[in-house]
Amino acid sequence: MKQKKILILMIITIFFTGCSAFKKDELLNEGKLALEKHEYTKAQDLLSQVLTADSTNENxxxxxxxxxKMNDAAEYEEKQNYDKAIECLNVIENLKGGSSEIKKEASKKKKEFIKLNEEYKKSQEERKENAKDVSSKEQYKLEQDALKENQKQDALKEKEEQKAQEEENNQQDNKLENTQGDSSQENTGEVIQTPSNNQSQSSNTNQTHQPQQESQI
Structure with a gap:
């Protein structure tokens, strides 16, 4: 009786073990198929189940x-970060086991990324040089505009100084004319007063002599 129970347990164990092995192989094949179809998230899910059941499965x-790594490389490619993408592909090339199809694809993509990376870096350098040229031109334009503005301000300042000098000269001329006019009026007044004084003196003299003449008569 005991032997029958043991035999039944062994049969059940073998059955489930066989089913488990079959299931793992099925998951492994499905994972490989998803990987080669570039369904990387699905492949990771299926292959993680295989590793959960058998952590020693190196393939x-x-x-x-x-x-x-293929998923990471695709993301880096979208960002044009080819250096990082190439690093991911190097890891795939150096792996032992895995899908030979994916290894071939990784090697091919690596060559493409190296070429794209060179072109990308070259275009970046050209953009930098163009930016420098544009910046230099803008700087030159700003300097020229500033120089013109300074010249304009200097011209306005010189014009204002000339105007102020002319006004000062006019004021001095007016003062000089006023001074000369006052002097002329003073001289004219003296000339007018002299005859009147003479007449007054002559009149006084005549009045003085008249009584003497009358007394003689």
Whole structure:
């Protein structure tokens, strides 16, 4: 009786073990298929189930890493960060095991990314040089505008100084004319007063002599 129970348990164990192994192989194949179709998230999910059931499965581990790095490389490619994308592809090339199809694809993409990276860096340098040229031109224009503005201000200042000098000269001329006019009026007054004084003196003299003449008569 005991032997029958043991035999039944062994059969059940073998059955479930066989089913489990079949399930792992099925998951592994599905994971590989998803990986080669570039369904990286799905591949990671399937292959992680295989590794949960059997953590020693190196082939599943390598394909899992391939899915992770290919996904990362695609994201870096979108951002034009080719240096990082190339690093991810290097990891795939150096993995032992995994999908040979993905390794070939990684090597091909790596060559493309190296070329794109060179072109990208070259265009970046050209943009920098163009930016420097534009900046230099703008700086030159600003300097010329500032120089013209300074010249304009200097011209206005010189014009104002000339105007102020002319006004000062006019004021001095007016003062000089006023001074000369006052002097002329004073001289004219003296000339007018002299005859009147003489007449007054003559009149007084005549009045003085008249009584003497009358007394003689």
């Amino acid at each position: 599943a581990r390598s394909m899992y890493m391939q899915a992770v």
